[in-house]
Amino acid sequence: MKTYVTKPADIERAWYIVDAEGQTLGRLASHVATILRGKHKPIYSPAVDCGDFVIVLNADKIAVTGRRLEQKKYYRHSLYIGGLKEIxxxxxxxxxxxxxxxxxxxxxxxxxxxxxxxxxxLKVYTGNEHPHAAQQPQLMEL
Known part of the structure; x- marks a missing residue:
């Protein structure tokens, strides 16, 4: 029995649209990450990028649970003293x-x-419109 090794020439990339309206943030992100990595394909190999393109629409209508809207913080630093910003x-x-x-x-x-x-x-947009119509993306239900 021979072992199959995925080669970059064997990979066919598809485009998917995901509507984020009403979706829970973490569950949506884990599903999108799976598609980007290619783990949904039978030819998946951890050392080769065999994932597909994902377009996420309605990013402003995402849902979060609990008190995360106030408690979750995002940090960035300007690399200057006292330059830590939080939002x-x-x-x-x-x-x-x-x-x-x-x-x-x-x-x-x-x-x-x-x-x-x-x-x-990964392509993320706040509204329902996106400029990738030429790639003929398929709608994916989560």
Missing amino acids: SLRDQLQKHPERVIESAVRGMLPKNALGRKMFKK
């Missing part, structure tokens, strides 16, 4: 709702060059 999930959803989903999905991908390559296949 709550509620404020982040008002100012930049696409960053909430991007941050959740990025945390579920590998922390290496392969993970950065996978993350580039």
Whole structure:
């Protein structure tokens, strides 16, 4: 019996649309990360990026449970002394709702060059419109 090794030439990439309206943030992010990694395909290999493209629509209508809107914080640093900035999930959803989903999905991908390559296949938009109609994306139900 021979072992099958996935080669980059064997990979066929599809495009999927996910509607985030009313979806729980973590559950949506884990499902999207699975598709980006390619774990839903029988040819999955951890060392090869065999995932598909994912378009997430209605990022501003995501749902969270409990008191996360006030308690969850996002941090960034300007690399200057005292340059630590913090913003709550509620404020982040008002100012930049696409960053909430991007941050959740990025945390579920590998922390290496392969993970950065996978993350580039994620497209997040706040409304119902997207510029990827030419790729003929399929609607995916979660």
